[in-house]
Amino acid sequence: MNPKNIDAAFGFLTRAVHGGNETDTETGAIRRPITMANSYELPYDPSGINWSGSDASIYTRNGGANQRYLQEKLALLHNAPDCVVLASGVAALAGVFFTFLKSGDHVVMSDSTYIAAYRLINELFPEKFGVEKTLADSADIEAVKAAVKPNTKLVHIETPSNPTIKISDIEAIAEIAHANGALLSADNTFASPYNQRPFEFGADLTIESLTKYINGHGDAMGGAVLGEKALIDRIRGQAMVNLGGAISPFNAWLIMRGAVTLPLRMRQHNESAQKIAEFLQTLPQVRFVAYPGLPEHKNHGIAARQMQGGFGGVLAFGLNTDHDGHNRFVDRLRIITNAVSLGHDESLIVFLGENDERQYLYGDAFHGGFFRLSAGLEDTDDLIYDMEQALKSAGIV
Numbered sequence: 001m002n003p004k005n006i007d008a009a010f011g012f013l014t015r016a017v018h019g020g021n022e023t024d025t026e027t028g029a030i031r032r033p034i035t036m037a038n039s040y041e042l043p044y045d046p047s048g049i050n051w052s053g054s055d056a057s058i059y060t061r062n063g064g065a066n067q068r069y070l071q072e073k074l075a076l077l078h079n080a081p082d083c084v085v086l087a088s089g090v091a092a093l094a095g096v097f098f099t100f101l102k103s104g105d106h107v108v109m110s111d112s113t114y115i116a117a118y119r120l121i122n123e124l125f126p127e128k129f130g131v132e133k134t135l136a137d138s139a140d141i142e143a144v145k146a147a148v149k150p151n152t153k154l155v156h157i158e159t160p161s162n163p164t165i166k167i168s169d170i171e172a173i174a175e176i177a178h179a180n181g182a183l184l185s186a187d188n189t190f191a192s193p194y195n196q197r198p199f200e201f202g203a204d205l206t207i208e209s210l211t212k213y214i215n216g217h218g219d220a221m222g223g224a225v226l227g228e229k230a231l232i233d234r235i236r237g238q239a240m241v242n243l244g245g246a247i248s249p250f251n252a253w254l255i256m257r258g259a260v261t262l263p264l265r266m267r268q269h270n271e272s273a274q275k276i277a278e279f280l281q282t283l284p285q286v287r288f289v290a291y292p293g294l295p296e297h298k299n300h301g302i303a304a305r306q307m308q309g310g311f312g313g314v315l316a317f318g319l320n321t322d323h324d325g326h327n328r329f330v331d332r333l334r335i336i337t338n339a340v341s342l343g344h345d346e347s348l349i350v351f352l353g354e355n356d357e358r359q360y361l362y363g364d365a366f367h368g369g370f371f372r373l374s375a376g377l378e379d380t381d382d383l384i385y386d387m388e389q390a391l392k393s394a395g396i397v
């Protein structure tokens with residue numbers, strides 16, 4: 001039996017298939033099994049064990065077999081030295097914030113992020129721990145520079161961002177953070193490692209909601225943080241072992257299985273979203289389209305430089321109609337599902353923004369309410385047809 005020893009020299013597809021997998025030594029199965037055990041047998045003399053550590057197999061909250069296999073695969077896909085896998089994307093965000101921030105520290109955060117990142121940094125960390133924050137337009141380098149203070153310890157961005165598809169320049173913002181002795185964390189969920197790998201552009205911590213593209217099938221939750229081992233070890237100790245953010249072995253196994261087809265799925269998501277964005281742009285009923293693959297996107301050039309695999313499967317758009325017209329449009333869709341989340345095999349749409357407390361942070365185009373559409377793996381023509389017939393059926397002309 002030859003170990004495959006998959007490393008970064010292999011192509012992305014090969015790493016997606018073989019990364020983290022080896023023949024099971026006990027049974028000879030060519031798939032590593034799912035290990036639904038809470039505890040692992042201790043050595044004869046356990047007195048040397050660090051009960052808060054993750055190096056020895058002792059207890060699944062300190063690290064389990066399936067979690068480790070998935071970490072191996074994700075580190076290979078991101079070209080990053082280390083990875084910790086946690087229970088959800090939000091567990092990963094909270095784990096980063098909890099591990100690297102304390103009272104009196106200042107955070108610069110993008111003004112367009114996932115709602116839980118906003119809740120944590122804008123409200124919970126300031127209220128509970130006295131952490132200071134500045135929300136800045138991370139699409140504008142000067143605004144990020146101006147927001148940094150001597151006590152800034154973390155800059156947090158999301159690119160492309162949820163839900164306004166804002167693009168931030170990872171490399172330029174990493175330089176600003178590092179010049180101030182701060183870390184840069186980048187939420188990469190909308191891109192996935194197939195399209196973009198923030199570690200290669202200087203981000204210290206890359207965050208993924210595995211719930212989205214990496215699992216890809218809408219049936220398991222998980223999160224990951226990637227970076228240098230010294231940083232990831234701190235997250236493991238604090239956020240996983242002591243806060244309890246460990247993933248279930250079953251979910252780690254499902255996500256490992258989903259991740260095998262990530263590159264093939266991303267090609268289809270990228271292609272479909274680009275075609276849909278271009279189609280929507282031609283319609284008089286469409287008020288605006290935000291997609292980084294359109295030359296009209298404010299930071300299309302930056303996206304083209306850092307999103308080397310493609311521009312992703314998520315776009316935002318608004319219709320020239322009222323509140324009820326937006327709801328009517330969604331109601332008439334037959335293929336695209338009215339549900340939150342993104343990166344699933346099926347297309348998902350959600351109507352957002354009308355009574356969002358963060359609306360003041362969004363660009364004017366978003367104020368009339370808008371859709372976040374995650375283009376799934378259906379035939380692109382069927383998705384376009386579905387939107388055409390829904391517009392007609394909803395009487396939006």
Ligand SMILES: *Cc1c(COP(=O)(O)O)cnc(C)c1O
Binds near residue numbers: 161162210212222223
């Ligand atoms: C969904 C999402 C998260 C949260 O992930 P969960 O797995 O749902 O906890 C974080 N960031 C972004 C950009 C997301 O889209």
